[in-house]
Amino acid sequence: MSPRRTPSGGRIDRLRTIRFTFDGTAYTGHEGDTLASALLANGVSLFGRSFKYHRPRGVLTSGVDEPNALVTVLRGEVREPNIPATMVEIHDGLTAVSQNRFPSLAYDVSAINQLGGKFISAGFYYKTFMGPVIGPLKGTRFWMLCEKIIRRAAGLGRAGHAADPSRYERMNAFCDVLVVGSGPAGLAAAHEAAQSGAQVILTELDPCFGGSANWSGETIDGEPAATWASDVVGELKTHDNVRLLKRTTVWGYYDGNTLAAVERVSDHKDTPAKGAPRHRHWTIRAKNVVLATGALERPLVFPGNDRPGVMMASAAMRYANQYGVLAGEKIAVLANNDSAYRAAAALAKAGARIVAIADLRSDVSAACRTLASEAGAELLTGHAVIGTEGGKNLSGVKLAPFSATLGVSKGNARDIGADCLIVSGGWSPTIHLASQAGARPVWSDDLQAFLPPETGKGWIGAGAFNGTFSTAEVISEGFSAGRKAAGQPALETATLPDVEPAPLDPNPAPVFEIRAKGKAFVDLQHDVTADDVRLAHLEGFVSVEHLKRYTTLGMATDQGKGSNVPGLAIMAEALGKPIPEVGTTRFRPPYAPVSVGALAAERFGDLKPDRLTPMHDWHLENSATMYSAGLWFRPMIYGGPGETIEQAYVREAAATRETAGIVDVSTLGKIAVQGPDAAEFLDRVYSNVFSTLPVGKARYGLMLREDGLVFDDGTTWRLGEHDFLMTTTTANAGKVMQHLEYFLDVVWPDLKVHLTSVTDQWAGAAIGGPKARDILASCVTGTRVDNEALPFMGIVHGEISGAPVMICRLSFSGEMAFEVYSGAGHGTHVWEALIEAGKPFGMVPYGLEALGTMRIEKGHVTGAEIDGRTSARDLHLGWMLSKKKPFIGSAMMDREGLAASGRLELVGLIALDNRPLSGGAHIVEEVDAANPHGSLGHITAACFSPALGKYIALALVSGGKARHGKRAHISDPLRNRFGPVEIVSHHFFDPEGKRMHG
Structure with a gap:
């Protein structure tokens, strides 16, 4: 039989023997045991080392509130640290190891920290490592020298690196x-x-x-x-x-x-x-x-209260009654309430010897005296434990008379031999x-x-x-x-x-700390002492939340389970206030540690929802390489055999400019803006005027933030007197919807406007190129698409292959182009009809790379340029800022900082060495590869232009327009790319727009 296992009793299955290991030593227990109860049954009292001082620690509790006996459970190569041994159910093959010690639990070299005393008291790292270093390393912060060592020493358990197969x-x-x-x-x-x-x-x-x-x-x-x-x-x-x-x-x-x-x-x-x-x-x-x-x-705070062998009274009672394990053979009791007496009686009944019961109260009830007598214990009322003795195991306690008003009377102290001290502080x-x-x-x-x-x-x-x-x-x-x-x-x-x-009687005496010489711990998990709490008070941390953070009292997995009230009581005494005035900290989730695997359960890899356009399957069937654009999957290229990405997008862009191309634009944000005040609302939202827009026409619009910087752009179509369809950039669709709803709900609740996100209701295809009108005319019924019926920014309704469509003539590529919208359910059908109609004309489908190439050639801005730091004038869109009406951002757009000279302005770049350019590369006047400096701005988007036969880019450059025609250099040390460029207008191709309007 195990050294501490009782001959009978408990709720374990004594017929089932379980084998497990702790720190490499094999042990046995029974089904129903926890790791804590099984190790106690085997006579193990040392379970871990404390957080800061590396003091030896044993089991204090029997449940989720255990602060000391934290272990790492090994499952193959997978390590799970900081698990209370009291919550680990043993099973055959269980492997657990202790933590926060080196080279072993019994002999831990970091125990030398105990000699640090007040040098590593509360907040020592704030005060010790922030000062400057003197001597040869003068100017270096001390923290920079110590950080790696401190971080390596911090914490308790060590996380593993192996993938969890569970x-x-x-x-x-x-x-x-x-x-x-x-x-x-x-x-x-x-x-x-x-x-x-x-x-x-x-x-x-x-x-x-x-x-x-x-x-x-x-x-x-x-x-x-x-x-x-x-x-x-x-x-x-x-x-x-x-x-x-x-x-x-x-x-x-x-x-x-x-x-x-x-x-x-x-x-x-x-x-x-x-x-x-x-x-x-x-x-x-x-x-x-x-x-x-x-x-x-709750524990009581007294010197030596952290020594292995000190245990909560209820925990000792539970180990005896539920697990058939004695916490000790010679047990002393320290209490300030009645509940410990029942624990003493239960332990005596299970076979332990109760050597003494020290009660902080001067008198106790007859029921308590009866229980003390039944336990065979010497009852010492008005007494306290003022110290414990022993090394890695408790061997005795020091008792002294105690009064709640006068404190400890050391003159009559006495020693009592005991291998376990059970404690109850209420x-x-x-x-x-x-x-x-x-x-x-x-x-x-x-x-x-x-x-x-x-x-x-x-x-x-x-x-x-x-x-x-x-x-x-x-x-x-x-x-x-x-x-x-x-x-x-x-x-x-x-x-x-x-x-x-x-x-x-459950009511305890209002005593939580027994003041005597020696370290008395309030929070055993974080090595917070009563002196640390008083030091926090002396240094001005009088709020309970500040106390918590300065001392680490009740933080992390503890969440104040055992330490909260004793710590508050000590702070209250220091402040001279009652505890309720001091207050308590707010308990936060999680109540107990939660495995990361459980939190992520079934959520792994790319956690974004996969938003697919109606034509997604067609793209896959036709050699499209897809990639994620915001929340959507969109075609990057439609690559041919052996084609590189650059070769594919150059081919697609060139074919679009030569004949025609078609691109899936279903992902553009689409918001229905409806109601009697819809036009007024749009005038307030956009920097330009929309109330004058005729029905059946579209207009390009620009939105600013309240601080005057550019927020988004897009076209809005007037479908009826009080019915508009707003389009936004793909990436900003959700943000724009939130922006609009905020202003309607909070700023202008009097406006009669209703907003509906209809992005997923419409499938969209854009056809552009010299042959685009001919292709559309060959397959559209119910409407003409000539220049008279469908002028630039005009809107018509018709059918394609029997499906109703709405067509707007607008362009993002710089070519004559048309956006064809149909209900999402008709999206693939309409797309395939357009593809079929385009075959005689040589039309090609193109992806985002070709789309980006053509927009760079035309100098159109997207999210790369609308980065939250640019104004309309920086992007040469000042012509869109109405002077006839106020709008969101108009009050701030002219502030001094946004009108200052030298701001980053949109420009074009041409690589003079005919080598690729990359987004993020800096623009400098002179190259200094050894010490890159003097940035004038940066590249926002780059490509090879089939129209120009050169590598080009858009960039934001200080004093941009004034630098047109001048040379500069690329400085891209991360990619080791340096070279000359010419700064030009951002309109590389067809700046007059003849092709778009032709």
């Missing part, structure tokens, strides 16, 4: 009632809600339902509490309207009663079922939530989820703890969550909460179950 799932669930926690209150609530017919989800973070009923040692209505809990769970399983989720941690509470949870599906299995996920992430939307999350026992209701939901905690003087408000929007509390610690009352509260959450009336008379033994 599968993760995500689920969405909806219910009438979500019950969080399956202790007596949660089981009662789920039972009543299920009986009413409500759809119920019951979650429990532990491997078995029942919570404290599994280890409290109580009886409920004459049967063991664990049996009562098992019976309730059995009945719940018979209900079709109940879903039971064990090993499930509800970690976040969000708006709209949406809660996030993670179910550990197969961590506890040595051979997971084929196809089973490791973790399953749940997004649960509930009409009502019952928070039955219980309470966590209980803190687990109100984390309620805090996340927006509930403001309320201080209870009786419990010396923060409680939630009586109720909250969408949730109801029950049991110890509310500060109720009598099991009979806890169950009664659960029944009431379940009925209320299910919309049922409360019972007129509540019958309390018969619970033995009788409840003890």
Whole structure:
């Protein structure tokens, strides 16, 4: 038998032996053990090293609030660090290692940090590493010299680099009632809600339902509490309207009663079922939530309170009653409330020797004295532990008389031999989820703890969550909460179950710190001492949120589970204020760590939604190379055998200018702007006038931001008196829609205008080139497309191959061009009809590379030039700024900075060495490859121009127009590209627009 395993008892399967390793040593345990309970059973007391001082640490708790025993679990080459050993279920082949130590857990060279004392107290890194270095490295910040060493030393566990082969799932669930926690209150609530017919989800973070009923040692209505809990769970399983989720941690509470949870599906299995996920992430939307999350026992702050062998009283009781493991053979007790006495009695019953009970209170109840007597313990009221002894294991404690008003009386101190000290500083209701939901905690003087408000929007509390610690009352509260959450009336008379033994007084003495010589830890996970809290006060960090960040108290995975109230009490004493005035920090999600795999579950690779145009399949079938443009997939080129990208786009662009080309423009943003005030609205939105636009015509428009910089451009078509179709750039479609909705909803709510995004309702094809009109005329019916019927920027309606279409004559390529819109469902049909009509004329489909080439040749701007820093005048679009009306940005567009000389202006570049140019390359007057400097601007877009037979680019250059005809150089050190260029007008090709209007 293991050294600390009791001969009988517990809820483990003693007939099933499980083999596992910890730090390379083989151990055995039983099914139902956690890694913590199994190691304790094997006599292991040293589990880890502390964060900052590398002090030896053992197990403090038995659950999710464990701050010390954090381990790394190895699954093949995959490492998962910082897992509480108290939450790891052992299984055959489990491999775990300790953390934050070198070369071994027993002998850690970084333990020398303990000699640092006050030099590495709270905030030491802020104060130590920010100053300048003197001597040979003068001028260097000390932090720059130390950063790598500090970052390597920081943290606890070490993340791995191996790919995780596990599968993760995500689920969405909806219910009438979500019950969080399956202790007596949660089981009662789920039972009543299920009986009413409500759809119920019951979650429990532990491997078995029942919570404290599994280890409290109580009886409920004459049967063991664990049996009562098992019976309730059995009945719940018979209900079709109940879903039971064990090993499930509800970690976040969000708006709209949406809660996030993670179910550990197969961590506890040595051979997971084929196809089973490791973790399953749940997004649960509930009409009502019952928070039955219980309470966590608090530590007390005293010198040496972090030594291995110091443990929470409830944890020691649970190890004995649920796992059949004794935390020690000779156990001392330190308490400021009654609950520790029941733990002492349970440990004595399990076979431990209780050597002494030190109670900070000067007197205790008769019930406590009886329990102390039953445990065979010496009862020392008005006494405190002022120190612990031993190395990597506790060997004894030092006791001294104590008074809440006078403190410790050291003159009568005495030593008591003990290999375990169990501690209870009272209980803190687990109100984390309620805090996340927006509930403001309320201080209870009786419990010396923060409680939630009586109720909250969408949730109801029950049991110890509310500060109720009598099991009979806890169950009664659960029944009431379940009925209320299910919309049922409360019972007129509540019958309390018969619970033995009788409840003890849960109210603790208002004492959290025992001040004596030595380090006394408040937050054991982050090595925050009581002196650190007082130092924060002295240095001006008096807000609880500043205290948290300066000292790291309650941060990271702890989230104030054990350290919050003691830390606040010490700060309150330093401030001379009561705790409720000091306040508490806001608990944040996640309540407990969540694996990244669970958060990303089934979301990997390219997570953008794949938006496909109606003609997408045609493009793939016709040799298109697709790539992502914003949220859309669009053809890049239609490559021929052996063609490079450049050869393909040059061929496509040249053919379009020679005969005709067709391009898919379905992705352009399209917004229907309708209503009596639609024209007025567009006048306010665009920098140019739209109210004068005739029906059946389109106009190019420019939008500015409120700060006077260019936001977007596009054409808007007037389809009726109060009906406009606005087009935007592909990338900015969503942003423009948000922009318009904001101004309608917030700035001009009086305007009668309705906006509808219709991007996906229209398929679009643009035909351009000298033969474009002939091709269109050969296949369109119901309308003429000659110059008289369809002038530049005109709109007509007709049919192509029986499908209704809307055609606007406008151009982006500089050629005579027409945009043909049809309903998305007709998109491929119309496209194929246009392709067929174009074959006799030599029309080619072209992709974005050719489209970009032709727009660069014409000097048209896109998102590369409209980058959030350019004004209309920078882009030579000042002619579009109306002087007859105000519009968004008009008040700011003339401010001094936007009219200053030397601003970056749009220009064209021609490579004089006939070599490719690249976007992002800088323009300089003189090349200095060894020390690139003196940037005049940068290239925004570049290509090989088939029309000019040269490599050209658009660029933003300081004083651009004044530099036309002058030479400069490209400075692109990343690509090792340097060379001469000529700065010219951005209109490279057909600057008069004869081809477009011809």
